Amino acid sequence: MIAAADAVTRLSTALGGSPAAKLAASALIEAEALGLPRFGIAMLDELTADAAPVPADEGPQAIRWLDCSSCFAPLAVATATLDLTGAAQQFGIAAVFLRGIRGFGRLAPFVRHLADAGLVGLAGAEGPPFVAPHGGTQPVIGTNPLAIAMGQGTERVVIDVASSSATMADIRTARATGTPLLDGTALDGEGRPTRIAAEVAALLPRGGQIGSLLGLVVELMAGVASGGRGDPKGRGVFILAFDPAAAGERIDWQAKLAGLKNDWTAGGGHWPRGGGLPVEAALDAEFAQRLDAHLTRMTAQGGR
Amino acid sequence: MIAAADAVTRLSTALGGSPAAKLAASALIEAEALGLPRFGIAMLDELTADAAPVPADEGPQAIRWLDCSSCFAPLAVATATLDLTGAAQQFGIAAVFLRGIRGFGRLAPFVRHLADAGLVGLAGAEGPPFVAPHGGTQPVIGTNPLAIAMGQGTERVVIDVASSSATMADIRTARATGTPLLDGTALDGEGRPTRIAAEVAALLPRGGQIGSLLGLVVELMAGVASGGRGDPKGRGVFILAFDPAAAGERIDWQAKLAGLKNDWTAGGGHWPRGGGLPVEAALDAEFAQRLDAHLTRMTAQGGR
Numbered sequence: 001m002i003a004a005a006d007a008v009t010r011l012s013t014a015l016g017g018s019p020a021a022k023l024a025a026s027a028l029i030e031a032e033a034l035g036l037p038r039f040g041i042a043m044l045d046e047l048t049a050d051a052a053p054v055p056a057d058e059g060p061q062a063i064r065w066l067d068c069s070s071c072f073a074p075l076a077v078a079t080a081t082l083d084l085t086g087a088a089q090q091f092g093i094a095a096v097f098l099r100g101i102r103g104f105g106r107l108a109p110f111v112r113h114l115a116d117a118g119l120v121g122l123a124g125a126e127g128p129p130f131v132a133p134h135g136g137t138q139p140v141i142g143t144n145p146l147a148i149a150m151g152q153g154t155e156r157v158v159i160d161v162a163s164s165s166a167t168m169a170d171i172r173t174a175r176a177t178g179t180p181l182l183d184g185t186a187l188d189g190e191g192r193p194t195r196i197a198a199e200v201a202a203l204l205p206r207g208g209q210i211g212s213l214l215g216l217v218v219e220l221m222a223g224v225a226s227g228g229r230g231d232p233k234g235r236g237v238f239i240l241a242f243d244p245a246a247a248g249e250r251i252d253w254q255a256k257l258a259g260l261k262n263d264w265t266a267g268g269g270h271w272p273r274g275g276g277l278p279v280e281a282a283l284d285a286e287f288a289q290r291l292d293a294h295l296t297r298m299t300a301q302g303g304r
Numbered sequence: 305m306i307a308a309a310d311a312v313t314r315l316s317t318a319l320g321g322s323p324a325a326k327l328a329a330s331a332l333i334e335a336e337a338l339g340l341p342r343f344g345i346a347m348l349d350e351l352t353a354d355a356a357p358v359p360a361d362e363g364p365q366a367i368r369w370l371d372c373s374s375c376f377a378p379l380a381v382a383t384a385t386l387d388l389t390g391a392a393q394q395f396g397i398a399a400v401f402l403r404g405i406r407g408f409g410r411l412a413p414f415v416r417h418l419a420d421a422g423l424v425g426l427a428g429a430e431g432p433p434f435v436a437p438h439g440g441t442q443p444v445i446g447t448n449p450l451a452i453a454m455g456q457g458t459e460r461v462v463i464d465v466a467s468s469s470a471t472m473a474d475i476r477t478a479r480a481t482g483t484p485l486l487d488g489t490a491l492d493g494e495g496r497p498t499r500i501a502a503e504v505a506a507l508l509p510r511g512g513q514i515g516s517l518l519g520l521v522v523e524l525m526a527g528v529a530s531g532g533r534g535d536p537k538g539r540g541v542f543i544l545a546f547d548p549a550a551a552g553e554r555i556d557w558q559a560k561l562a563g564l565k566n567d568w569t570a571g572g573g574h575w576p577r578g579g580g581l582p583v584e585a586a587l588d589a590e591f592a593q594r595l596d597a598h599l600t601r602m603t604a605q606g607g608r
Contacts (some may be wrong), residue, residue, distance in 0.1 A: 207511020
């Protein structure tokens with residue numbers, strides 16, 4: 001057993017101890033604590049000794065494009081998120097478009113950081129073609145999650161939703177365990193529905209046409225506008241933030257958010273919180289071993 | 305019969321002849337040409353002689369909030385869109401949050417205007433509670449469409465998708481004609497599924513959980529961040545635009561967009577164009593009579 005907070009500290013230190021290192025480390029550890037190791041410290045496999053530093057911010061800019069293909073992706077996304085926080089507070093609204101991003105985990109911790117700073121955070125990530133358009137049979141876009149976060153404390157909302165009916169991690173798990181897929185999840189190489197993970201050639205959009213259109217929205221923002229679509233060095237990501245405090249006293253968005261949460265739950269809805277790491281969370285010995293192995297390797301590489 | 309272009313000119317002149325009047329008029333006439341009269345010139349019923357002018361832009365601002373409760377909604381949305389165009393070109397990214405907006409028609413023509421200007425346009429609108437959360441039984445949010453537009457010419461994409469399984473206009477039409485609703489569209493006052501339009505107390509989200517989450521995203525942006533949620537004077541709307549040209553030559557987003565369109569259609573998908581008004585479109589005599597009646601009433605009110 002290892003306390004999640006200790007794991008974050010150790011990993012953050014190994015990543016250089018900067019605020020970005022802390023955010024990246026907490027994002028990866030959180031995924032482990034949520035039982036999502038595919039989005040966790042496995043990302044450290046991509047960390048090589050020659051990873052470039054994240055492109056420096058030449059002072060806050062309202063809109064930026066960054067080629068991160070030589071960077072360690074979780075650190076690149078964390079650094080961009082931190083820079084974006086300052087830019088959105090200065091300009092009222094700001095966005096950053098990343099390309100060449102390899103595995104970085106989940107979007108939720110990054111938009112939640114923006115919410116912690118009093119901003120509304122919106123982000124999306126595209127990736128290699130695994131998902132067919134609604135009505136189609138060939139994979140064209142990635143599982144393309146969209147995330148938003150807003151508010152603090154008990155009212156906070158964090159949505160992080162894939163636009164496909166399953167993730168690639170789900171398919172790998174089903175393949176490894178031999179579990180049949182749910183109906184409507186995937187197609188085989190002939191474009192026919194399949195429930196056999198080993199036969200999957202394309203995933204289907206979640207909820208039919210609306211998931212397909214949401215995936216396309218994310219592809220336009222994170223893949224086309226970022227310039228990242230089709231880049232063999234990694235995926236495209238966008239992160240956008242705006243400051244509702246720029247409206248002044250007039251809108252009272254915190255009260256509106258609290259009211260929406262009450263209405264949503266009273267109407268029978270689930271208020272999404274997008275994970276999060278309880279202070280007292282602990283991880284098991286298997287995780288501790290994996291973390292030790294990564295830290296040992298990182299030290300051997302000369303640290304960062 | 306009346307040529308759609310003539311109808312736009314006549315309505316635009318009656319609305320004052322400004323660029324915003326032209327955009328508003330073309331949006332309403334386009335809905336008529338698409339066979340969507342519920343989003344067409346019926347909006348003019350809300351136009352009263354004492355409608356206030358749209359709040360003036362005090363020079364371009366990256367982020368603005370506007371109370372439009374005393375304005376004619378289609379003109380307010382058009383004016384905000386035109387002002388946003390300049391702001392996004394100046395700052396790289398900009399957004400406007402409107403509240404107190406009554407019926408204004410469809411989002412597609414407004415985001416398409418942003419695409420015409422070389423920008424990426426994103427917009428959403430919330431409204432009175434008609435749609436239940438996924439898994440719930442009480443209406444909490446509106447039909448909450450999300451729209452995006454990008455590109456020009458044959459590559460252009462315009463998405464305008466409601467997050468509910470039907471619109472209120474669909475329910476009114478089904479009620480008027482006695483047509484049964486599709487399964488999974490609506491609930492009655494007891495929270496039970498119903499196919500009888502007259503019994504509908506809540507619509508269901510489109511595609512289940514993903515439509516519910518998309519509707520919530522729109523509610524957060526257009527209802528909470530705008531300050532418009534729950535305002536009896538009208539709905540909340542957000543419009544956001546950014547300028548991919550701010551990236552310089554590096555990203556070649558037009559080529560990425562053309563490639564995505566090719567991949568999407570080759571993969572069996574439908575490339576959404578969000579309507580649009582062919583130059584040669586014509587409207588029938590019934591429409592011409594309705595338009596004449598509105599124009600006569602507007603002239604009697606002293607014009608604008």
